[in-house]
Amino acid sequence: MNLPVKEILAFPILRSATVKTGQRALTDRVVEWVSVIENPVENFVRENEFVLTTGIGCNQDEEQLLRFVEDVYESGASALAIATGRHVFDIPPIVSRFAEERNFILIEIPWEIRFADIVHEIMRHLMDDRIEQDERPKDIQQQLIQMILEGRTIQVIAAFIEAEIDKQVLIVNDKGEMVAGSANVTAVQSLWNEMKQNAVHVQESHHPRYSELRKVGRSGQQLYQFAIKSNGQFKGDFFILSTDENPLKRHELTIAEQAVVATSLWFSRNSAVMEAEGRMQNEFLLSLAIGKNMTTEHIQAHADLFKYDLELPYVCIVGLPENLGSLIFQQSTQSVSRKTDLEYMNSYIKDGIFYAADSINRRVLYAFKDDIILIFLETAVATTADTVNQFLDLVERRFLHLLPGVQFSWGIGKRVEGTANFKNSYQKAKAALDMGRGQVGIGKRTHFDDTQLSSLFVHLIANEEVKQILLSVISPLLAYDEGKGMDLIQTFSVYRKTSGNVSKTARELNLHRQSLLYRLRKIESLTGKSLVNPDDLFLLEFAVKLWSTGLVDKTE
Template sequence: MNLSLEDVLAFPIFETAKIISGKNELGAKTVEWVSVIESPVENFVRENELVLSTGIGCYTDPHLFFDFVKDVYESGASALAIATGHYIYRIPEEIVDFAQKNKFVMIDLPWEVRFADIIHELTSAINRLQQDELLRLKEVQQELIEMYLTKKPFSSIVSVIEKELGLPVLVMNNKGNVAGGSAKLRDVWRMWNDMKTSEEAEESHHPIFSKMKQAESKDAQLFHMNIQSSEQNQGDFFVVAPPSYKMKLREANLIEQAVMVCALWLTSENAVAENKNIRQKEFVLSLTREDEASEQTIREEAQGLGFDIDLPYECLIGYPENLESLFYQDPNHNHQTKKSWLDKMMAYIEMELADAAQSIQRQVMYAREDDKMIIFLQASESVTQSSSNGTVNQFLDLVDRRLNKLLPGVVVSWGIGKHADGVMSFYRSYNKAASALEVGRKQKGTGKRYHFDNTKISRLILNLSKNEEVQEITMSTISPLVEYDEKREMDLINTFIVYNENAGNVSQAARVLNLHRQSLLYRLRKIESLTNLSLTNPDDVFLLDFSIKIWMSSGNRIDQHHL
């Protein structure tokens, strides 16, 4: 609750005062303190102060008096009360016009009204108000603690906090998962990631404000406090406010009390969640091993974690390719270690996976192993490949959209297991997804989706590339082109690939390569002379195409003893 200027001017001591400008602003102006100031103003006036003055420093010079009033207005004072009848007898019209134009409240105060009486009455009212606020703060604190002790839902606790603040809140645990609050995660994350400045939320020496950080955007402000317990981080407390909002001591005190209760709740919940996350990770990873536990053991563990394994699941493996580079692009990366940043990002990604699965009404089990995300997504009840791919693609479309909003520029490669493996086929599905991811990244590059059913040729080539005789034939065929490309930088290998993909059509291949037709013919003759193969002979073309595929499947690495 704030003391308005309208409340102040209703005090009996102001009965003889006259409001000469800004009458319509009385209800909107807040009075936090009262001060007596004479010229010059400089930085002695704070925002929301009622300023009292006799004008003694400027009454002989109208220009100085005007500058004095202007300085008080620009300081953010609630109002300026001039004691008239001794130094100042009448407030000049130009000053009144300035005050009216800028909606600044000016008060004509009779000389007989003592400043000391005004200060006494106003400070007494402010102190009473502060006592009332302190009492209300204690009541809220007790209410929150009572809710925690009686095990009320955390959402109810946060609702009370939001109601008292009149602002949306977001509470996150130490894994980056949302624990409660109505503020939007993406808005909070965007502002926090693009944080501009400010070690403190207010220009104040009060210790509460020194604990609070502030982020700003064109349409909102974000206030943040760490949630700690026994010097251990339990999570983050965010408050989203309008751009013009200025946090006061009451709200800061309330946030501090709220953070204390959140710390109590998160300490116990984080321990429970950590245990569940460990159990879930161990369970999901156990499904990826060839020596799976017995069906009865799997069923018991799944039931304890709330998973229904009597459904068909398809394995997806996601690999974020560029998280490390995104860390260094983050303007705030110096404020945290790379490991903590990556852990938080992976926690956000896991949360988006759960939300995406919920959106399409599918169950999902997931775990992180190193930088890979292992997901078992409930497959369609239908056994057709198209229906299975439809479910998977719908899920991944949602995930990709969410991740690109959360982490613009993130690149994720996905390996997708074979459809219709059925119930209790976890290891087979995982093995196929891992194979699809490995082969797909080597053959088609990063940032794509690789379905196991679509990698038959790639898998065949990858297996053949491990054969020593195949390696010998491949290297003897392709090494002259590799050496020539390294020396002349003519890129003969890519030239052949484009030529072959265009079915030997020289004009069409030249357009794709952005080459003159004669330049392409020169390159093709050079390929023939270096390899002793004819590009008009189907067998020779097959051998060269096969050798390039084998070479590329090995990551473009050449064993020097074959050269």
């Protein structure tokens, strides 16, 4: 709510007024109020006032008039208008020199102009300006909502706000990444670091939003900060960078408040869009991995939508976070579901994977299903193993910071080209993961080519007769394990790994010798095979190894 002195002098009632000094300041000096004052000034004049006087208290004494003008100037008034013709006939040269040296606006008004008319005219314009400023935030609110509905970018919204408040803004997300705005990032970060310790709350309004506004100043700059929240969750920060000469005014703070609300809406809308697109990407990649029947046109349309280049050579990597469930249980509250926590953890896992891919300049396709993560990493013919290991080294190093304590098992498939081969690479990666966990242990990396029998197992399982023989041996053990929880398959695997040494097997499984013997007899009775018969022993071991590939469903 202010008017430049130049605009006030253009009012018809002041057409006969004469500007004696301070012509260069007519545009820059603004008026927020108008008052009539006589000597002495004391503390009756405030900053940015248009002061009217007759000079009656100066008793036609030039020195007294000079001191009066000095006091008005020191009070921060925008201009002083002296009515001449009764108590002051002419403005003395000594007064004019003082005002001119300080570029202070001194105006001579004919005695005939009534002060009441001048005050009325200035106040009318000031009130009109205030009403317009009070209405402006409402208009801006409607325009911002319309921008959100039209799907405008956050950059467009930020530019609109900057133009309205004549200040630079910076919008950052919850990860501290710049999203929009033209404010100097280094300056904002420097002031923001200081703000965290020395910020003061701005209390310009009774609105609760203002209690969340913080401000800090240094070296002629001022930084204002709003926290952006949506549904009670922190989404980022809205910064306004200003100067001591051009601080935020009351109506600009109101506009800033509307901008923060609009930014929160944009974050919510953008998050919903990204979640929907993420689900579509996830389902599409899973469909490629399991070999779902899709037309070439359908595949290409989705590849174009997600900007996937499916003709590049990829290798499939399947990962399993072994202890994610226990970590979630330790960190979660009763009000949050495990599914929600897994999705939350997945965002960190995804960040780590894309960070690693960017670091080695490779494209990556990512999906997850339940606890399993699925990766297709761009690779080359000669360096597939090296590229994968370098990539996983970076991923695990990243997880040390994002997900401390999480242990991953990895299965790496074969390098493939073309969408028709995605299923083949996924099956090999999944087989490598399952065989690695079963034969080597958890928390390891297993390449499909590391096990010489891997390829043979995959081909054998494709034979229906072999599959039925496998299930006839394994099914009784699985059924018993589900009811009793003894894990007879693991017991047999350790028994064969120790070459049938009962004592070593018992120690490795942490079992009493008699308990182990009971389990071994149970294996024999359930399968009808003898552990001392070489043929039966071979068939049992062969069936367990085939089962450990994970390529057979027990429900088949």
